[in-house]
Amino acid sequence: MLDEGLLQLLLRETALPVFTRVHYYLLQVAPSAVSDPIETAALLAFKESIGDTKGVLSKWQGSDPCGPPSWTGISCASNATASNFSHVTELYLLWYGFTGTISPQLGDLTYLRILNLMGNRIKGKIPPELGTIKSIQLLLLNGNQLTGPIPPELGNLASMIRLQLDENLLSGNIPQSLGNLTNLRHMHLNNNSLTGTIPKEINGNNGSKLVHVLVDNNNLTGPLPASLGSLPEIVIIQVDNNPSIGGHLPVEWVQNPSLMKLSARNCSLTGTIPNLADATNLTYLDLSKNQFAETFPSNFSSRLITIDVSENNLVGPIPDTIGDLQEFQALRFAYNRFNGTIPDTLGTVFSSVLESQHTLVPLKAGEVNDNFTLRISGNPICDATNIADKYRLKYCFEQGNHTVGDHASGGLAGCAKCDPPQVSVLESSGKCRCAQPIRMDLRLKSPSFTFFDRFRHEFFSLVYTMLNLSDSQVSIRELDWQAGPRLHILLFLFPLSTTFDDEEYERIFDTVASWEMSAVTEWKLSVIGPYDLLEFHKVQEGPSNRTSKVAIAGIVVFILVAVAVATCAFMCLNRKYRTKLLRKTFVERSPAMMPPGLKLAGVKAFTFEEIKQATNNFHVDCVLGRGGYGHVYRGILPDGMAVAVKRASGGSLQGSEQFYTEIELLSRLHHRNLVSLIGFCNDQGEQMLIYEFLPRGNLRDHLKPTVILDYATRIRIALGTAKAILYLHTEANPPIFHRDIKTNNILLDQNLNVKISDFGISKLAPAPEMSGTTPDGISTNVRGTPGYLDPEYFMTKKLTDKSDVFSFGVVLLELITGMLPIAHGKNMVREVRDALNDGKFWDLVDPCMGSYSIKGIEELLVLGLKCVDTDPVKRPQMIEVTRDLDMIMRDTVPPESPTYWNNGDSFGRASERWPLNRSRSFIPNNSYWTSEEEFIASRSYGPLGPPVSIELQPR
Numbered sequence: 001m002l003d004e005g006l007l008q009l010l011l012r013e014t015a016l017p018v019f020t021r022v023h024y025y026l027l028q029v030a031p032s033a034v035s036d037p038i039e040t041a042a043l044l045a046f047k048e049s050i051g052d053t054k055g056v057l058s059k060w061q062g063s064d065p066c067g068p069p070s071w072t073g074i075s076c077a078s079n080a081t082a083s084n085f086s087h088v089t090e091l092y093l094l095w096y097g098f099t100g101t102i103s104p105q106l107g108d109l110t111y112l113r114i115l116n117l118m119g120n121r122i123k124g125k126i127p128p129e130l131g132t133i134k135s136i137q138l139l140l141l142n143g144n145q146l147t148g149p150i151p152p153e154l155g156n157l158a159s160m161i162r163l164q165l166d167e168n169l170l171s172g173n174i175p176q177s178l179g180n181l182t183n184l185r186h187m188h189l190n191n192n193s194l195t196g197t198i199p200k201e202i203n204g205n206n207g208s209k210l211v212h213v214l215v216d217n218n219n220l221t222g223p224l225p226a227s228l229g230s231l232p233e234i235v236i237i238q239v240d241n242n243p244s245i246g247g248h249l250p251v252e253w254v255q256n257p258s259l260m261k262l263s264a265r266n267c268s269l270t271g272t273i274p275n276l277a278d279a280t281n282l283t284y285l286d287l288s289k290n291q292f293a294e295t296f297p298s299n300f301s302s303r304l305i306t307i308d309v310s311e312n313n314l315v316g317p318i319p320d321t322i323g324d325l326q327e328f329q330a331l332r333f334a335y336n337r338f339n340g341t342i343p344d345t346l347g348t349v350f351s352s353v354l355e356s357q358h359t360l361v362p363l364k365a366g367e368v369n370d371n372f373t374l375r376i377s378g379n380p381i382c383d384a385t386n387i388a389d390k391y392r393l394k395y396c397f398e399q400g401n402h403t404v405g406d407h408a409s410g411g412l413a414g415c416a417k418c419d420p421p422q423v424s425v426l427e428s429s430g431k432c433r434c435a436q437p438i439r440m441d442l443r444l445k446s447p448s449f450t451f452f453d454r455f456r457h458e459f460f461s462l463v464y465t466m467l468n469l470s471d472s473q474v475s476i477r478e479l480d481w482q483a484g485p486r487l488h489i490l491l492f493l494f495p496l497s498t499t500f501d502d503e504e505y506e507r508i509f510d511t512v513a514s515w516e517m518s519a520v521t522e523w524k525l526s527v528i529g530p531y532d533l534l535e536f537h538k539v540q541e542g543p544s545n546r547t548s549k550v551a552i553a554g555i556v557v558f559i560l561v562a563v564a565v566a567t568c569a570f571m572c573l574n575r576k577y578r579t580k581l582l583r584k585t586f587v588e589r590s591p592a593m594m595p596p597g598l599k600l601a602g603v604k605a606f607t608f609e610e611i612k613q614a615t616n617n618f619h620v621d622c623v624l625g626r627g628g629y630g631h632v633y634r635g636i637l638p639d640g641m642a643v644a645v646k647r648a649s650g651g652s653l654q655g656s657e658q659f660y661t662e663i664e665l666l667s668r669l670h671h672r673n674l675v676s677l678i679g680f681c682n683d684q685g686e687q688m689l690i691y692e693f694l695p696r697g698n699l700r701d702h703l704k705p706t707v708i709l710d711y712a713t714r715i716r717i718a719l720g721t722a723k724a725i726l727y728l729h730t731e732a733n734p735p736i737f738h739r740d741i742k743t744n745n746i747l748l749d750q751n752l753n754v755k756i757s758d759f760g761i762s763k764l765a766p767a768p769e770m771s772g773t774t775p776d777g778i779s780t781n782v783r784g785t786p787g788y789l790d791p792e793y794f795m796t797k798k799l800t801d802k803s804d805v806f807s808f809g810v811v812l813l814e815l816i817t818g819m820l821p822i823a824h825g826k827n828m829v830r831e832v833r834d835a836l837n838d839g840k841f842w843d844l845v846d847p848c849m850g851s852y853s854i855k856g857i858e859e860l861l862v863l864g865l866k867c868v869d870t871d872p873v874k875r876p877q878m879i880e881v882t883r884d885l886d887m888i889m890r891d892t893v894p895p896e897s898p899t900y901w902n903n904g905d906s907f908g909r910a911s912e913r914w915p916l917n918r919s920r921s922f923i924p925n926n927s928y929w930t931s932e933e934e935f936i937a938s939r940s941y942g943p944l945g946p947p948v949s950i951e952l953q954p955r
Contacts, residue, residue, distance in 0.1 A: 035066040035076070036085040042108035043071070043088070050122065051100025053782070053794075056093070077111070087111035092513060094140075095119045095535070099786065102141075104129040112136055114514060118164065119143040119534070121786065123825050126165070128153040135159055138514065142166045142188065142532070147825045150189070152177045162186040162515060166214065166445075169824055170194060174215070176201045179208070186212045186515075186530060188445070190238065194218040198239070203227030212530050214446060216240035216263070216484075223247040224264075229256050236446050236529060240265040240286070240484075247271075249287070254279045260527065261448040265289050265308070273309070276300035283527055284448040287312070288332065295319075296333070303327065305527070306450045310334040330450040421540035425494045427472050436499040437475075437492040440512065441535035444487040448527035452479060452487060459489075459528055466517040467508055469493065478649070480631070481620055490649070492539070500538070509536055603667045604679035604690075611635065611681050611688055615645055624697075634693060642693035643678055647686065663689070665759045669732060673724035675747060675757040694755055696748035699811075703743060703818045703846070711852035712893045713752055714815045718860070719885045720754030721746055725808060726878040729801045735765035737778075737799055741807035742788045742821075743814055763799060776800055787821025787828070792872050802872035805881065809867025816860055818846030829868050836861075856892035859884070 040063050047057045059072055066076035066086035075090035088109050098120040106115070107129030113136060122144040130139070131153025137160060146168040154163070155177020163184060170192040178187065179201030187202075187210060198215060202208070202225070210231050216238045222245040228237055229252025237253060239245065240263050248271040253262060255278040262282065266289040273292050276282060277299035285300075286308040295316035296309060305328055314336040322331060415424035418434035425435050449455055456476075464474045478490035493500075493508065500508070511517050512533055518524070614635035615622045622633045630649035636642055666677035681688040696702070699717060702709045721741075728736040738759065745758040761783045766775040777800035782793065790806035793799055810821050810829065819828045835841045845857060863884050869875050876884075 034085060035064045036087055037063065038108050039088050039111075040065055042103070042105040043074075045105040046103040049101050049103040050093075050098045052096075053099055054097055056096045056098075089135075090114040090116075092116045093120070094513070094533075098122050100124075102127055102130075106130060107132045109133060110135065113159075114138040114140075116140040116513065117144065118532075121145055123147065125149075126151055126154075126170075130154065131156045133157065137161045140164045142168070144168050145822075145825070146170055148172070150175055150178075150194075154178065155180045157181065158183065160184055161519075162188075164188045166190045166192065168192050172196070174199055174220075178202060179206065182207045183209060185209055185519075188212065188214045188530070189218070190214040190445075191217045194220060197221055197223070198225050198228070200225040200227040202231075204230035204232045204234075209233055211524055212236045212238075212446070214238045214530075216242070218242055220245055222267075224250050224253075224267075224269075226250040226252040229253045231256070232258065234258055235524060236261045236263075236448070238263045238446050239267060241267075243268050245269065249274060249292075251275075254282070257281060260284070260525075261446060261529070262286070263446070273297055273314075285309075305448065306330045308332040309336070312336050314338060329454065421538065422498065423492065423494075423539060425472070425475065425492075434498070435494050437494045437539050438500060438505065438508065439535060439537055439539050440491045440493055441533070442489050442491065443482070443532040443534055444489065444529055445484070445532055446529040447485070447487050448529055455527055458526060462523050462526060462528060463491070463517070466520065466523070467493070467511055488534070505538070512536065603663075603677055606679050606681040606683075606688075606690060608681055608683040608686050611645055611686075611690070614638075614643065618647070635690070641678075642695075644691045644693045646689040646691065648688065665736060665762055669728075669736075669759075671724060671727045671731075673720045673754045673756060674727070675755040691757065692755075694747040694749050694757075696750060696752060698744050699746040699748060699754075700743035700814075702748070703814060703848075705818075705848060708848050708850060709846075710850050711856065714849065715856065715860075715885070715889045715893050717746070717748070717752065717754050718812055718815055719882070719889055721756060721811065722808065722878060722882040722885050724754065724756040725804055726882050729765070729804070729878050735801075737763045737765055737801060738804050738807075739763055739799065740784050740788070741804050741811065742785050743811055744785075746811070765801070785821075790872070791870050800872060801878065802875045805867050805875045805878060806872075808878075808881065809864045809875075812860060812864035812867060816846065816857060816864065817844045818848060819844070832861075833865070853892035856888055859888045859892075863888075 043060065043065050047060045050057070052058075057072060065071040065074050065088060070076060073091060073093040074088055075092075076086045077089045078084070078086045089111055090113060091109070092114070094116050095118075098117070100122065101124030102117070102122060104127040106112075107127065109115075110133060112133050115130075115133075115136060116138065118140045120143070122141070124146065125148035126141065126146055128151040130136075131151060134157065136157050139154070139157070139160060140162070142164040144167075146165070147170065149172030150165060150170060152175040154160075155175055158181065160181055161183055163178075163181070163186065166188045167190070170189075171194065173196035174189065174194055176199040178184070179199055181187075194215070195218070198220060202210070202213070204210075205227075208231055211233055212235060213228060213231075214236065217240065220239070220242040224239065224245060224247060228234065229250055234256060235258060237259065238261070243266055245267040247269065249264060249269050251274040253259065254274050254276050257278060257280045259279050260281050261284040262279075263284065263286040265286045269287070269290040269292060271292065272294045273287060273296060275297050276285070277297075280301050281303060282301040283303050284306045285304060286306070288308045288310045290312055292309065292312040292314060294314070296314055296319060298319040298321050300307075300321070302325065304325055307322075307328070308330070310332045311334070314333070316338065318333055318338055322328075415426060415432035418424050421436045422434040423437055424432055425437070426432055452459075460471060460474060460476075463469075464471050467474075473494045473496070475492045475494065476489060477492050478488070480488040480490075482488055495504070513536070518531060612618065614637055615633040618631075618633055622635065624632045624634050624644060626632065630647045633645040633647060634642065635645045663677070663680055666675075670676075675694065676692045677689065678692060679690040681690065701707075725738065725741065728738055736759075738756070739761050740758060741756070745756060747755045747757050749755060763778060763780060766778050777798040779797055780799050782789070782797055784793075784803075784807070788807040788810050790803035793803045793806075813819075813828055813832055814821065817828065817832065819831070821828045832841070832844060835844050841861070845852070863876075863881065867875055867881065
């Protein structure tokens with residue numbers, strides 16, 4: 001056994017990845033150690049609270065989490081000085097869909113160095129007890145639904161290097177105690193609801209080593225602290241989209257020579273832009289959408305790549321020194337009060353972008369040339385009669401700023417297609433081979449560039465060097481600029497053989513997930529910036545659960561055996577299997593032809609090039625939205641028809657399943673309230689579905705505080721949705737359970753008529769058995785959206801038509817209240833029941849409805865609560881729901897009722913309108929109950945909430 005001191009030195013000083021170091025330690029010391037019982041108890045408490053709906057932690061049993069084999073997601077080390085216990089040092093449980101809360105007992109893991117719970121759906125508050133884990137270095141809770149304040153106790157974690165709490169629902173102030181974290185390098189608090197000021201205690205006077213400070217997209221107020229300028233190693237300060245900050249930009253910030261990126265967009269900043277000459281490494285400057293006045297400074301770093309000062313009150317000429325920037329990518333001076341002309345020297349710059357103010361900068365047709373990429377939309381030149389059409393199209397077309405010149409680099413031209421899960425890879429020798437790659441999705445959280453291609457080689461070099469791979473083992477498959485701006489990059493990492501072995505797989509995972517890849521000086525000083533790890537797994541395999549090699553091998557064998565048995569059973573029981581398999585194979589091989597056996601009347605097979613042209617090469621400006629399947633683009637077909645293109649993200653098994661499900665279902669479903677499938681594309685490795693385009697978007701977009709959606713329109717939307725579901729349940733042949741009814745899947749046309757979409761996880765209703773009876777449901781894995789899920793289905797995994805009824809009931813309550821089903825840790829159904837019980841229901845009625853019918857709202861509420869009853873037997877059938885909605889509409893919405901666009905002014909008889917200053921008690925006017933007592937006795941809500949009261953008070 002190694003000497004303890006020598007072992008500690010090895011662990012501390014060597015550059016071995018975390019996985020290698022920890023397991024080497026275990027090999028040398030662990031055989032005689034046992035797990036700390038206090039830590040075991042803490043982990044079991046965590047298991048109870050975290051909401052493990054997928055059974056990820058099912059093997060967390062017994063009293064020895066450190067094993068061998070260790071529990072899922074856990075790494076340990078031994079400590080010979082502490083009763084020979086093994087201690088938990090790393091907890092990796094990312095992307096597992098946990099929906100519960102974090103147990104305070106995690107604070108008992110006093111040897112924990114890494115806590116990684118990012119990318120789940122964890123709710124509740126961050127336990128202050130985490131502040132007792134003095135050894136923690138990485139605290140990664142980003143990408144969840146955590147609420148409440150940041151505990152000041154986190155300021156006690158003196159060893160912490162990385163704090164990622166971004167993309168949650170956190171509120172309250174940023175604790176001053178975070179200024180005590182002198183070893184902290186990365187503080188990512190962006191995309192929350194934090195308030196107050198940035199503490200001046202976060203500064204460089206106490207030896208702080210902060211490199212990145214990201215607090216954008218919060219509700220912070222000013223003034224901005226000058227103290228951030230004293231951070232000696234600061235590279236990125238990002239405070240965008242905090243419109244209540246106001247005040248001046250601290251001159252100390254731009255006097256720091258280490259600063260590479262300063263982004264303070266939309267912060268209501270005033271005054272002048274300070275002299276930038278001392279920020280000698282400044283690469284990216286975004287001060288747009290503020291209130292800066294006077295002139296733009298003429299002295300600045302020659303390294304600047306992007307300058308964005310659009311939408312301010314700047315005056316004077318654009319400085320001539322701008323033309324000395326030979327490396328710049330984007331200059332945005334739009335919507336100020338600049339006068340004069342664009343500097344002549346800009347005309348010699350190649351592949352750059354300039355956006356200028358659209359009325360006061362005189363441009364001439366002769367100033368444009370083929371060597372200068374110029375954005376001048378709205379300038380007089382675009383209206384000039386003497387400008388050639390080729391220039392008008394090239395320079396006057398409005399488009400986004402983050403896609404020009406950015407291309408994925410598969411490098412597979414001429415390579416033969418491989419059998420899944422293997423993918424073609426082009427080696428440096430020019431030869432092609434097949435291998436199973438790792439899919440690694442990164443999101444650059446704060447890149448200091450505008451266009452990626454200029455820095456492609458630098459990014460490649462950083463990745464393959466840090467991962468100890470060759471350049472031919474790394475391939476970029478997808479580039480996607482997102483709001484922020486943030487850059488999503490899909491990478492394939494190829495093995496030298498046909499697949500990565502378990503040890504190599506975990507080595508790479510540990511390097512990326514422990515942020516060792518970016519912990520080097522080269523990455524820190526790069527324009528690439530910090531990254532999020534969004535996905536990591538072998539292509540067409542699920543995410544790693546970081547178990548030992550023995551466990552992984554056992555799981556693989558078990559899965560293979562189970563799949564083989566299930567496949568045989570399924571083929572024996574279902575004669576349609578072979579036909580279905582042949583269909584799928586044929587679609588993959590012949591994208592431009594109709595698959596045999598599929599009746600696709602009116603559905604066209606498109607080629608990739610056709611869809612590429614229709615969407616302007618999948619331009620960022622054509623993006624309508626993004627879901628778990630992939631992006632949705634707006635496209636224009638050659639005949640002028642507008643379509644919505646649903647493009648699957650690469651390597652997505654779920655996408656492939658949804659692709660075939662939707663083609664089969666939608667090709668034979670025809671109803672005025674169902675979205676129409678125009679065609680599909682299965683070409684060049686791409687899977688796309690082409691639908692009719694619905695210009696008004698989805699219903700959720702109309703249930704916002706800034707949008708007026710009147711009562712009559714809401715009733716019509718509810719009735720149209722109900723009719724669509726009724727068609728699926730009773731008239732489709734065979735009937736269909738949608739399984740994902742929600743406001744995001746209820747689309748609206750120009751006249752706000754309903755079209756239900758997204759049949760990717762739908763299921764066919766059970767067929768009659770030999771006896772002639774029809775089962776009332778089917779057993780299947782739980783799928784759907786939290787907040788809309790039927791509790792009975794969630795617990796029993798038995799899907800029935802009543803599951804869609806429950807989801808529709810949630811939609812009805814959304815229409816009444818405008819609330820989200822789940823937000824800020826609150827469940828809308830429970831909130832409605834509690835408010836009704838407390839006599840405060842009318843406080844929840846959406847004010848954006850305008851005036852409405854009391855009787856209509858009462859009856860909608862009754863119907864909605866019946867639909868979300870926890871007992872599916874008590875829920876109505878969709879035929880009853882549709883009948884009741886039709887009655888409500890007939891009784892409370894006159895034919896002459898106003899439309900959505902006149903803001904829901906008064907309608908109907910005066911006695912049917914809701915006077916906002918009048919009290920009213922509520923006895924349901926419905927044939928289901930004949931008395932108040934019967935109404936109360938009929939309601940039983942189980943664990944979701946108390947019985948409903950019968951008193952409704954006005955707002």
